Amino acid sequence: MNLAFDALLEAALILTPLVAVLVALPLAAALLIGLRLLAGVQGDASEGMTAALARGSAFAALLLAGLLAVGACADNATASLRLGTWLAAGDFAVAFSFATDARSLLFAALIAFVAWATLIFSAKYLHREAGFHRFFFAMCLFLAGMLLIVLAGNAVLAFVGWELCGIASWLLIGFSDERPVATGNALFVFLANRIGDAGFLMAIGLAYWWVGSVEWGMMGGEQPLEAVKARMLALGFVIAALAKSAQLPFTPWIARALEGPTPSSSVFYGALMVHAGVFLLLRIEPLLLQVPDMLAGIAIAGLATAVYGWLCGRVQSDVKSALAYATVTQVGLMFLACGLGWFTLVACYAALHALWRGYQFLMAPSYLLLAPRPAPLPPALTGNVTLYTAVLQGFWLDRLARGLLLRPTLSLGADIRQFDDRVVDRALGMPDESAPARTLVGSGFFGRLLVRISESLQLLEDRLVLESGGGGMARVLRRVGDAARVLEALLEEPRYLMLMVMATFVVIL
Amino acid sequence: MLLTALIAAPALTALLCLVLQRLARPLATAGALLTLLLAGATLLQFDPALGDFQLVVRRPWIPGIGVDWYLGVDGLSLLFLPATAFLFLMALLAAPRDLSPSARHFCAALLLLEAATLGIFCALDTLLFFVFWELTLLPLYFLIGLWGMPGSGLNGRVAATRYFLVMLVGGVPLLFAFLVLGFDAGLQFDLPSLLAANPARETQILVLLLFVVGFGVKVPLVPLHTWLTSLALGGPALITAVVVGLKLGAYGFLRFAIPLAPQAAQELHWLLAGLGTLAVLYGAVAATAQSNLRGVIAYGSVSHVGLALLGLASFSVAGVQAVVLLLLGFAFATGGSFLLLDGLKRRVGSTDLSALSGIRQRMPRLAGFFLLFGLAGMGMPGTIGFPAEFLIVVSALQAHSGAALAALFGMVVAAGAFLGPYRSAFFGPLRAGPVAEADDLTRREFAVAVLLTVPVLLFGLWPQAVFDIVRAAAEVWVARLS
Numbered sequence: 003m004n005l006a007f008d009a010l011l012e013a014a015l016i017l018t019p020l021v022a023v024l025v026a027l028p029l030a031a032a033l034l035i036g037l038r039l040l041a042g043v044q045g046d047a048s049e050g051m052t053a054a055l056a057r058g059s060a061f062a063a064l065l066l067a068g069l070l071a072v073g074a075c076a077d078n079a080t081a082s083l084r085l086g087t088w089l090a091a092g093d094f095a096v097a098f099s100f101a102t103d104a105r106s107l108l109f110a111a112l113i114a115f116v117a118w119a120t121l122i123f124s125a126k127y128l129h130r131e132a133g134f135h136r137f138f139f140a141m142c143l144f145l146a147g148m149l150l151i152v153l154a155g156n157a158v159l160a161f162v163g164w165e166l167c168g169i170a171s172w173l174l175i176g177f178s179d180e181r182p183v184a185t186g187n188a189l190f191v192f193l194a195n196r197i198g199d200a201g202f203l204m205a206i207g208l209a210y211w212w213v214g215s216v217e218w219g220m221m222g223g224e225q226p227l228e229a230v231k232a233r234m235l236a237l238g239f240v241i242a243a244l245a246k247s248a249q250l251p252f253t254p255w256i257a258r259a260l261e262g263p264t265p266s267s268s269v270f271y272g273a274l275m276v277h278a279g280v281f282l283l284l285r286i287e288p289l290l291l292q293v294p295d296m297l298a299g300i301a302i303a304g305l306a307t308a309v310y311g312w313l314c315g316r317v318q319s320d321v322k323s324a325l326a327y328a329t330v331t332q333v334g335l336m337f338l339a340c341g342l343g344w345f346t347l348v349a350c351y352a353a354l355h356a357l358w359r360g361y362q363f364l365m366a367p368s369y370l371l372l373a374p375r376p377a378p379l380p381p382a383l384t385g386n387v388t389l390y391t392a393v394l395q396g397f398w399l400d401r402l403a404r405g406l407l408l409r410p411t412l413s414l415g416a417d418i419r420q421f422d423d424r425v426v427d428r429a430l431g432m433p434d435e436s437a438p439a440r441t442l443v444g445s446g447f448f449g450r451l452l453v454r455i456s457e458s459l460q461l462l463e464d465r466l467v468l469e470s471g472g473g474g475m476a477r478v479l480r481r482v483g484d485a486a487r488v489l490e491a492l493l494e495e496p497r498y499l500m501l502m503v504m505a506t507f508v509v510i511l
Numbered sequence: 512m513l514l515t516a517l518i519a520a521p522a523l524t525a526l527l528c529l530v531l532q533r534l535a536r537p538l539a540t541a542g543a544l545l546t547l548l549l550a551g552a553t554l555l556q557f558d559p560a561l562g563d564f565q566l567v568v569r570r571p572w573i574p575g576i577g578v579d580w581y582l583g584v585d586g587l588s589l590l591f592l593p594a595t596a597f598l599f600l601m602a603l604l605a606a607p608r609d610l611s612p613s614a615r616h617f618c619a620a621l622l623l624l625e626a627a628t629l630g631i632f633c634a635l636d637t638l639l640f641f642v643f644w645e646l647t648l649l650p651l652y653f654l655i656g657l658w659g660m661p662g663s664g665l666n667g668r669v670a671a672t673r674y675f676l677v678m679l680v681g682g683v684p685l686l687f688a689f690l691v692l693g694f695d696a697g698l699q700f701d702l703p704s705l706l707a708a709n710p711a712r713e714t715q716i717l718v719l720l721l722f723v724v725g726f727g728v729k730v731p732l733v734p735l736h737t738w739l740t741s742l743a744l745g746g747p748a749l750i751t752a753v754v755v756g757l758k759l760g761a762y763g764f765l766r767f768a769i770p771l772a773p774q775a776a777q778e779l780h781w782l783l784a785g786l787g788t789l790a791v792l793y794g795a796v797a798a799t800a801q802s803n804l805r806g807v808i809a810y811g812s813v814s815h816v817g818l819a820l821l822g823l824a825s826f827s828v829a830g831v832q833a834v835v836l837l838l839l840g841f842a843f844a845t846g847g848s849f850l851l852l853d854g855l856k857r858r859v860g861s862t863d864l865s866a867l868s869g870i871r872q873r874m875p876r877l878a879g880f881f882l883l884f885g886l887a888g889m890g891m892p893g894t895i896g897f898p899a900e901f902l903i904v905v906s907a908l909q910a911h912s913g914a915a916l917a918a919l920f921g922m923v924v925a926a927g928a929f930l931g932p933y934r935s936a937f938f939g940p941l942r943a944g945p946v947a948e949a950d951d952l953t954r955r956e957f958a959v960a961v962l963l964t965v966p967v968l969l970f971g972l973w974p975q976a977v978f979d980i981v982r983a984a985a986e987v988w989v990a991r992l993s
Binding site: 412 | 901
């Protein structure tokens with residue numbers, strides 16, 4: 003018995019480089035399913051193959067992750083593994099490095115297990131659904147991304163996984179794409195996450211310049227960074243974590259993310275993806291410990307999210323939303339614990355929560371039968387009308403995001419279009435074939451300029467010189483005043499205010 | 512000799528097309544294929560370990576003023592040759608069956624354009640470069656004017672006239688800059704001697720500003736960009752694919768503007784980075800307000816060249832390598848998007864967002880490829896856009912932190928600016944009308960899309976292939992600046 007175990011351990015240690023295969027398995031499955039999609043597979047008969055590919059890759063990943071995890075638990079010597087260089091440009095290099103410590107591999111096994119179970123469930127759940135193959139394609143993409151997040155040895159590979167999850171989530175929320183609501187929500191969720199991605203990218207860039215490496219092991223490693231630099235670096239990662247884990251102020255996206263098929267909601271917003279932010283915090287633990295104020299910020303955000311999620315969860319009228327808010331609450335508590343420095347506890351907490359919540363989400367349709375009546379609202383809520391309204395509206399965060407980010411950007415776009423049409427086009431000139439015949443015709447800025455000069459000389463003679471003192475100048479002054487007032491009104495619009503603030507920032511930096 | 516053959520192949524085929532009118536179409540395809548093979552041969556002959564110009568051909572051309580037929584490539588320009596040849600071949604393959612008013616003239620003009628474009632990438636004599644630069648206008652004028660969108664509004668003729676005039680005006684500062692440099696260096700116009708010459712600071716600043724205007728028109732930089740929209744909306748999408756896909760203006764900055772005025776470029780780095788950032792944000796935000804899919808892609812490309820300029824302004828090896836990858840990537844991705852939109856336009860009659868809904872249900876393959884090319888534009892990992900955009904941001908973060916942060920914000924907006932219109936055109940309910948009756952990609956279009964997908968994914972996963980070729984030349988480029 004003991005001998006067999008030793009042999010197993012030995013095999014696991016030798017097989018460690020296969021960690022790359024672990025990530026590649028679901029990716030290969032996604033590729034195959036994608037090719038089948040391109041070939042135009044349809045009908046009942048083809049479903050089995052697609053499901054088997056996805057399930058098989060998840061199961062193989064599970065076995066491999068389990069085996070490697072056993073090895074890593076027994077012998078924690080090789081915490082990371084470098085298999086080569088992915089890209090090297092200038093002095094910048096990104097290695098094919100993987101984290102092979104026990105925690106990462108155990109998480110990988112957990113992810114593969116949850117995904118495998120969900121894929122088995124989905125094959126039945128989505129039977130004869132129009133987008134059957136599309137669903138499994140996105141799920142395989144997601145599984146690969148998620149495995150890459152936990153197994154990546156450096157921030158860049160983790161970011162690759164991060165984005166794969168993001169695009170898979172976009173595909174699955176908009177799964178029933180004939181419904182505009184579903185695709186609209188998919189877009190909203192993607193963009194909210196994209197803000198986090200920008201933070202992630204910023205952090206990677208800063209890590210390269212300040213730490214000199216993007217390997218997780220080096221992050222905040224040998225010599226401590228200056229406080230300001232460490233804070234900026236941590237801030238980028240924390241923004242990414244907050245966005246991916248739907249913590250405040252990003253929480254509203256999760257309520258919109260539930261349009262997808264239930265099994266995908268289960269793995270994305272119940273079991274796995276929502277914990278990616280927590281995992282990122284676990285990864286940068288040494289860095290976070292250098293900046294106590296950032297830890298305090300994480301704790302506050304987590305606590306606030308937990309309260310927010312609890313309150314909003316009370317008033318949800320459908321089971322998936324209630325579960326999503328419950329998830330957010332628990333993840334908020336994990337952030338709180340991270341902020342308090344209990345990282346190991348958080349790791350166990352996240353793993354257990356992932357399992358339980360994944361199961362609960364899959365059960366969601368059955369809860370409608372099992373629990374015929376929702377729990378009554380707490381009297382503290384129903385008594386206070388203001389609070390009740392605020393909770394029902396999700397504290398208007400959603401609307402705030404639209405009002406402060408989305409709408410200004412869109413109206414700025416419209417303004418720019420007007421600007422292009424009215425100002426730039428006119429200045430550059432546009433050959434207009436329907437122009438009325440005039441004695442003086444000028445096209446483009448210079449042509450027009452000449453015409454204008456000659457015309458205004460004429461005007462000057464006509465008006466100012468002839469009507470001197472008779473209101474010519476006064477009229478001009480009044481017009482200038484009007485223009486100034488319009489300009490002022492425009493500047494008061496939030497979008498231009500924002501633009502000016504941003505421009506100032508850019509110039510200062 | 513290889514480079515001369517590379518330029519001659521499409522030019523001669525163009526002449527043959529004019530003569531043998533019945534065979535014009537297959538002849539043109541064969542010619543484009545031959546050009547692609549020759550471009551592949553340059554790739555094999557090239558030694559990426561050297562940072563110098565290679566495969567050099569030099570013959571006296573106008574000895575009186577010292578202008579030579581002087582061709583050569585280095586790591587910065589080499590990869591554009593196969594990319595150009597490939598994109599032109601794809602455009603020819605994707606061209607509609609009916610090329611009225613005249614198929615042979617279309618083929619001839621397209622091949623002439625290819626020859627001139629290849630010449631731009633090979634020319635080592637500034638005046639020869641200028642000749643090729645202006646030579647592209649002639650076939651383009653006819654291609655846009657005759658095969659553009661008929662009808663009212665932004666039609667082909669307006670787009671053609673506008674493009675021609677704007678580019679002609681943009682050529683003046685270029686020529687002036689080359690002449691200033693040439694006279695300053697003692698009547699020498701070849702690039703290596705101009706690079707070796709070290710003009711006075713004031714001359715450099717003048718030349719750089721002239722280049723910024725001249726190449727800025729072609730890039731296009733804000734506010735000189737409106738020809739691009741009218742071209743994208745009024746011109747034939749096939750031609751747009753080639754014109755927008757191959758970012759000649761950005762190449763001009765890389766090859767001429769910055770290396771020929773190194774001191775000025777370093778002093779005015781804020782101008783380059785600022786123009787780049789402005790284009791990134793302006794393009795992304797303006798794309799959100801477009802009502803036509805082709806407008807969306809056009810403004811997206813404004814955003815991308817802005818990013819390229821920002822990457823160049825970081826004056827780092829990684830930045831330059833990433834810019835080359837970015838430009839190559841957009842040749843495939845943007846070119847592919849426009850080719851697909853051409854197919855869509857032929858099926859549905861319009862690429863206007865108000866007329867489109869539910870395309871995915873009817874044409875899943877077209878929708879899938881268009882999404883992939885769009886994701887490449889957004890810099891999604893796995894596609895060629897990711898390593899390029901990522902490295903540009905990383906390089907820019909050190910050189911211009913504020914601009915890089917603004918560019919990151921622009922990338923968020925750009926994602927929305929692509930996925931928003933994608934959602935409204937490709938998703939949504941399938942209504943009765945042209946979309947509901949259209950068919951998915953034909954076998955030939957499908958092959959073109961697959962062929963374009965290969966480099967998009969391949970270099971996304973294996974960008975090192977490109978970086979290795981560019982590296983030596985990029986190091987020389989950066990060394991010249993300091």
